[in-house]
Structure formats: structure tokens, C-alpha cells
Amino acid sequence: MAVGASEVEDIAVCEAEREPDPSDSLRTFGAVVQALREHAGLSRAEFAELVRFSKHTVESVELGRRMPDESFVERAEEALGNTGALRRAAKFLTRGEAGLAAWFRRWARLERVAVGLCTYECRLVPGLLQSEGYMRALCENDTPPLSDDALEATVQARLERQRLLGERPNTAFDFIVEEAVFMRRLGGLDVTRDLIDHVLEAVAPRNVTLQIMPANAEHHACMAGPIQLLETSDGSWRGYSEGQENGRLIADPKQVSRLHMRYARLRSQALSPKDSVGLLERMRGAL
Known part of the structure; x- marks a missing residue:
């Protein structure tokens, strides 16, 4: 399946949005807040002063882009008549469909039609290479804790x-991962053993390449953090940057070019794919 420039641009147009996509419950709650505020004859600025939040926060809540915390709900109730409606509605708020983070979904859609994917990670094993036990360990360490569902x-x-790896044999998957990521025994020894076995199996196909950045490297082109890049069927490139509670698609050619340059330099600094597999095998044997 090919993706044209217009489809890429449709996805990239929301690049500037840093807040999660609205869920139906967030939109509904926001609409109720806005209706009650307008019924009270308050502007957003006046209401923001009453609830002691910024006007931008009030706008984000009303548009369904922001999850209101408990203090916002309580202060909004007091400012808008103490009807109890907001307290009751807040119990049913969700951030959107469970699973992939809302801000990551646009990138995930592009991944499904990319001809090449490049990933550098210094924090954790990339999602496409994670074992199920490692995924669960990550989720169990999330704060605040996730519900079982x-x-x-x-x-x-x-x-x-992860089905991408098996379903797209003509897509080139390139990964560069810090050695320290595999040294961290998240979830315990059994999880780490299974993780390394899983990674070794995942990178065995000829369209999947793993390079490890050694912990004792004296030169490093990506000290600014993780990098994700992809190439579409029309030869254009996109980047993705993610931090805590946010992520953004990068479409600006100059920014993407800088990321591409750093990734290319890092590939020359990391261990070769053969040496990287050898290092993983030695690490596995030492566990």
C-alpha cells in the first residue's frame, strides 16, 4: 500500500498539537464546562481567574484536549453554582482509546505504509522489539499505576x-539502541533473558538491522535524545519526537535533515550489526 504526499501532509498538519487527541468523554465534559460558564456570563479570562488556572488551560479543557485534575473540577463547581454536574461527569472521563498514546497514533499510521523506519533509543527497548514480558514490566512501572484493563x-x-515486522518484509527496519538499555534488568532476570532472546529473533530477518551503541563510546552524535525517522513511498522523510506526556510529528525538511544527519553519524559510531548481535549473545549468556 502506497501513501501519497497529500496523505502525509494530512497527518503532518497537526504537528503543532502537543496535547492528546480528545476523547468523546473529554469533549462532552469540556462542552458542559463551556455551557455553564457562558450561562453564568463569564468570559474564559474571568473564569480562569476564579478557578485559578490559566486561560489556556481553561480553553484546553473546554475543547476536550486536556484532562482536568481534581482541583479544576472542584473550583469549577464552586464557580458555576455547585450543581454537582461536573463532579459526576468527571468520574467518567478517559483520555481516549486505550493502547497506543494518543499523540503517537499519527506516527503509527505512517509506520504502516513506510518503506523505511529508523529508530534510535536511549531510554528503553523500542516498542517493535519488546517482548511481552518486558511490555508488562514497563506498564507495571508506570506512574500513576494503570488499571488492569x-x-x-x-x-x-x-x-x-509489532505485526509490522512480519507483515512488511520489503520495509527496512533499522534500530540503534544503547547498551545500557539491555543492562537494565527491568522486570527481573527472567524477563531480561526472554527480552534478549526475543530481540535476537526479531532482528534475524535480513530487512531488520540492530546496532548497539556501546556504553564506553567516546563519541556520540545523538546526545539530544531519541530519534525516529521514516521514509514514505514517494521518497519523503518524516521525523518523530517524544517526551513525557507528549509527542510530535516533524515535517519541516530542515529539522528532519538535522535528525537524519545525526542518525547517520550515530550509525557509524555504533557497533556493526554482527558485533551487536554478538554482544547481545554474550550478555544473554552472562545472565
């Missing part, structure tokens, strides 16, 4: 995403 939905969404 949310944890299962997240694991299933990640497993579904």
Missing part, C-alpha cells in the same frame, strides 16, 4: 503494532 489494552496494542 488499561494495562492489558496497552500490551495488546503494542503486540498488534
Whole structure:
């Protein structure tokens, strides 16, 4: 399946949006807040002063882009008549469909039609290479804790995403991962052993390449953090940047070019694919 420039641009147009996609419950709650505020004859600025939040926060809540915290709900109730409507409605709020983070979904859609994917990670094993036990360990360490349903939905969404590796044999998957990521025994020894076995199996196909950035490397082109890049069927490139509670698609050619340059330099600094597999095998044997 090919993706044209217009489809890529449709996805990229929301690049500037840093907040999660609205869920139906967030939209509904926001609409109720806005209706009550307008009924009270308050502008957003006046209401923001009453609830002691910024005007931008009030706008984000009303548009369904932001999950209101408990203090916002309580202060909004007091400012808008103490009807109890907002307290009751807040119990049913969700951030959107469970599984992949809302801000990651646009990138995930592009992944499904990419001809090449490049990933550098310094924090954790990339999602496409994670074992199920490692996924569960990540979810169990999430703070605040996930509900059992949310944890299962997240694991299933990640497993579904991993089908890319088997379903797209003509797509080039390149990974560069810090050695320290595999040294961290998240979930315990059994999880780590299974993780390394899983990674070695995942990178065996000839269209999948793994390079490890050694912990004792004296030169490093990506000290600014993780990088994700993809190439579409029309030869254009896109980047993706993710931090805590946010992510953004990068379409600006100059920014993508800089990321591409750093990734290319890092490939020359990392261990070769053969040496990387050898290092993983030695690490596995030492566990």
C-alpha cells in the first residue's frame, strides 16, 4: 500500500498539537464546562481567574484536549453554582482509546505504509522489539499505576503494532539502541533473558538491522535524545519526537535533515550489526 504526499501532509498538519487527541468523554465534559460558564456570563479570562488556572488551560479543557485534575473540577463547581454536574461527569472521563498514546497514533499510521523506519533509543527497548514480558514490566512501572484493563489494552496494542515486522518484509527496519538499555534488568532476570532472546529473533530477518551503541563510546552524535525517522513511498522523510506526556510529528525538511544527519553519524559510531548481535549473545549468556 502506497501513501501519497497529500496523505502525509494530512497527518503532518497537526504537528503543532502537543496535547492528546480528545476523547468523546473529554469533549462532552469540556462542552458542559463551556455551557455553564457562558450561562453564568463569564468570559474564559474571568473564569480562569476564579478557578485559578490559566486561560489556556481553561480553553484546553473546554475543547476536550486536556484532562482536568481534581482541583479544576472542584473550583469549577464552586464557580458555576455547585450543581454537582461536573463532579459526576468527571468520574467518567478517559483520555481516549486505550493502547497506543494518543499523540503517537499519527506516527503509527505512517509506520504502516513506510518503506523505511529508523529508530534510535536511549531510554528503553523500542516498542517493535519488546517482548511481552518486558511490555508488562514497563506498564507495571508506570506512574500513576494503570488499571488492569488499561494495562492489558496497552500490551495488546503494542503486540498488534509489532505485526509490522512480519507483515512488511520489503520495509527496512533499522534500530540503534544503547547498551545500557539491555543492562537494565527491568522486570527481573527472567524477563531480561526472554527480552534478549526475543530481540535476537526479531532482528534475524535480513530487512531488520540492530546496532548497539556501546556504553564506553567516546563519541556520540545523538546526545539530544531519541530519534525516529521514516521514509514514505514517494521518497519523503518524516521525523518523530517524544517526551513525557507528549509527542510530535516533524515535517519541516530542515529539522528532519538535522535528525537524519545525526542518525547517520550515530550509525557509524555504533557497533556493526554482527558485533551487536554478538554482544547481545554474550550478555544473554552472562545472565
